């Protein structure tokens with residue numbers, strides 16, 4: 067097998083992908099365009115990513131025999147979601163180059179470590195406190211004020227594992243509700259009455275070069291991303307601040323790959339980091355249809371050791387997620403000739419499940 071460390075992977079090399087969701091699918095399509103093969107590893111059969119590659123392992127993340135064979139069969143390993151058990155990554159790391167490296171995953175899969183990392187880097191985040199007991203919950207709420215938000219430090223996404231503590235919430239009742247998750251770990255966060263939620267995606271190559279996509283604004287429905295509007299309607303000052311934070315964090319993480327930084331813009335134009343995802347991100351899907359280089363191509367370039375491409379935005383865009391049954395009539399979107407439909411090949415349209423998206427592009431004004 068080719069050594070990933072020595073320059074770029076040659077065409078025909080195999081990129082191992084942990085996780086088989088839509089992010090893996092769109093990354094595998096970008097890899098194919100560059101002449102690479104993707105080998106998807108995930109526990110679910112017929113995953114969206116495996117549907118577009120010829121190589122897939124369907125096995126649990128703790129199956130060491132399957133993992134060892136996977137490491138043998140690929141030239142580099144990356145991942146398309148951050149809730150991969152850390153033990154899986156530790157098992158693979160001595161066997162095959164891993165990009166981004168294990169430390170990036172260790173930080174980004176835990177909200178508390180993420181916030182501690184930002185604080186150490188003097189990057190502003192929401193106020194926060196670790197909560198491991200009923201006493202610490204009381205102390206955290208006293209420190210942060212009400213309302214505040216209680217979250218599990220890990221395995222929470224799209225608002226799962228979150229409790230809003232309002233002016234009248236009984237802390238004993240809240241603790242009774244969440245204490246089952248205390249072994250995963252809990253974090254209390256100051257509630258931000260934000261003006262806007264934005265995100266910035268930055269890529270960093272093996273040579274330390276960084277390329278950044280324009281900040282975008284994100285609108286959620288029931289904590290799930292609904293729509294991304296490009297570019298974000300923020301001042302140049304806010305945009306510069308957000309880009310500066312993203313560039314800085316990518317460097318500080320010693321990242322090789324892609325990281326999406328979700329941020330709150332407050333009413334007085336402060337920019338606070340909410341969370342980081344060291345992989346392509348839902349708020350970057352518009353880049354497929356509106357940028358010189360998509361986030362998926364950029365991700366593959368970084369992981370493969372190729373030079374990064376231009377992230378230049380060629381058009382304005384609105385990306386609409388298709389959740390659950392919304393995807394059933396999705397082809398109607400194509401009645402607008404400037405709409406681009408992307409479906410992820412998921413058979414079952416469960417409520418809130420990300421089934422696809424539509425990007426509509428408009429000329430830049």
Ligand code: AMP
Pocket residue numbers: 192215222223224225226255256257258259260263286289328340341
């Ligand atoms: P998360 O899983 O942390 O991205 O949270 C999902 C959504 O909940 C965010 O996109 C926000 O809309 C909202 N949210 C999370 N944390 C806070 C916070 N500290 N203050 C206000 N809203 C929040």
